[in-house]
Amino acid sequence: MRLPRGPRPRSLAGQLFAMQAVLIAVLVAGYALFTYVSDRSQAEEAAGRQAMAVARSVADAPSVRDAIRTTDPTKPLQPYALQVQRDTDVDFVTIMNPRGIRWTHPDETLIGRHFLGHIGPALRGKSFTETYTGTLGPSVRAVTPVLDNGHLVGLVSAGIKVEAITKRVQDQVTALIGVAGGALVLGGIGTYVINARLRRSTHGLNAAELSRMHDYHQAALHAVREGLLMLDAQYRVALMNDGGRELLGVGDAAVGRSVAELGLPAPLTGALLSAEPRVDEVHLTASRVLVVNTSPVTGGERRGTVVTLRDVTELQALTGELDSERGFTQALRSQAHEAANRLHTVVSLIELGRAEEAVDFATAELELAQTLTDEVISAVSEPVLAALLLGKAAQANERGVELVISEQSGIDDGLLPPGLPARDLVTVLGNLIDNAMDAAQGTVRARVTVTAFTDGSGLVLRVADTGAGVDPAHAEAVFRRGWSTKPAGPAGRGLGLALVRQAVNRHDGTLTVAEAAGGGAEFEVRLPLPTTAPAAGDEAAGSEADAPEDLAPQPVQPALPGGDL
Secondary structure, eight states: OOOOOOOOOHHHHHHHHHHHHHHHHHHHHHHHHHHHHHHHHHEEEHHHHHHHHHHHHHHHHHHHHHHHSOTTTTTHHHHHHHHHHHHHHEEEEEOOTTBBSSSOOOGGTTTTSSSSOOOHHHHHTTEEEEEETTTTTEEEEEEEEEEETTTTEEEEEEEHHHHHHHHHHHHHHHHHHHHHHHHHHHHHHHHHHHHHHHHHHHTTTOOHHHHHHHHHHHHHHHHSSEEEEEEESSSEEEOOOHHHHHHOOOOOGGSSSSSGSSSOOHHHHHHHHHHOOOOEEEEEEEEEEEEEEEEESHHHHHHEEEEEEEEEEHHHHHHHHHHHHHHHHHHHHHHHHHHHHHHHHHHHHTTTTTTTHHHHHHHHHHHHHHHHHHHHHHOOOHHHHHHHHHHHHHHHHTTTEEEEEEEBBOTTTTOOTTTTHHHHHHHHHHHHHHHHHHHHHTTOOOOEEEEEEEETTTEEEEEESSSSOOOOTTTTTTSTOOOOOOSOOOTTTTTTHHHHHHHHTTOOOOOEEEEEESEEEEEEEEOOOOSSOOHHHHHHHHOOOTTTTTTTEEEEEEOOOTTTO
């Protein structure tokens, strides 16, 4: 049995609309009340001034003084008073003698009776106004004396009924209420439109739901290990999670700053500043390989960019090793094919009764393969580098390139410290050799020369080729991701040398490129070692300074068509 759910809390937009509607209604009602009271007071004051002006005008009229001197003042004054009453829009004009006996009144039956109201100040020659209830009801009236040559000969009172004043105010308030009602409707419509837009922006969520969403949002940002950046429309960092700070190597101060001010590599900065989306682009920082995805945030206009960062440093290293293994496999497959051909040759010679020639042929091939291994091991007995060089020798032979290890080379097993991982050595030397083979392949005498030794500065690796060389103007650009002298190629071209520089930087080494002695390019890597004492291998092979410059390097595999190892 499902329990009945209570009413869903009003959304934040609905609450704001109700609050604003009530606020507008209260303001309009308060203003209307204030205006009514204020206008009522002002209307009474205006009525008093109007009544006083009429009373004084009548009191100063010469015809009034002349009529008072007659034996029957009512006869000329009554029509005059009614005419003034109509012309000046007052409710009554009463002319009376100094004792307060009326000579005129709107109701002729009340003529001759005593005036209802105060006349004392007027008898003393002073004009005044008051609100008094007389025969016509409550009214605002003015009383002023009529003087003839300085003598008091009568009194004049003019008034406006309070009912008439109230009606005037009510008419004004009615108009005000109409305007206020229009303002309320207009304000309500505006509030509704604004809140409708707010409802769309908040997706109809109430305050509690927005608060929970914010909490989930913050928890998700800190839980995601991938880097996440949110850039505003001006490409300033609006938000960055912990993973983003770690992968980019920036602190909390990055929030609020432009991407261009973060000190990131130029290609990565360009990707983040791009208005176009980027999908799975590989970029390098000082110590990491990052996959970058960007997606513009739009809602009728560009509002910013969402950026995700994935660390594929280890994956890239494993991919490089896999490529090397794939090359080794291909070389071994080719060697197996060549070995089968030689074995068939030996078997055929035996079947032809030429056993002695078969033995000589097999012995020569075995000695040639062993010579290759002995030459590599004698020059570089460090197992990782030796295995790498043997594998690259087979690859070079398959590509028609001669791989040579110079006589300067000499690195004994155990010489390299644990702080220099084998993976980094494979990354550095393997990519340099691959780059050199790409450059040398297809030339008249395709050759790659490798030199590896230690001296007082640490481990030195040199790789020279017989290719076209590197323009000195591009000496720095060759180490940037994506740089290549070839016009077209696979999507990953131009990453090897960038990975080499990254690995060298991790170990505080140096990487340079110069013109090789016989043409082409020569790349040199120097990696500092914890101890600088010369090793036994160095003494046997001699330092770089002691090596004779005119000593020709010996080819590792001078004439091994099948690439046997």
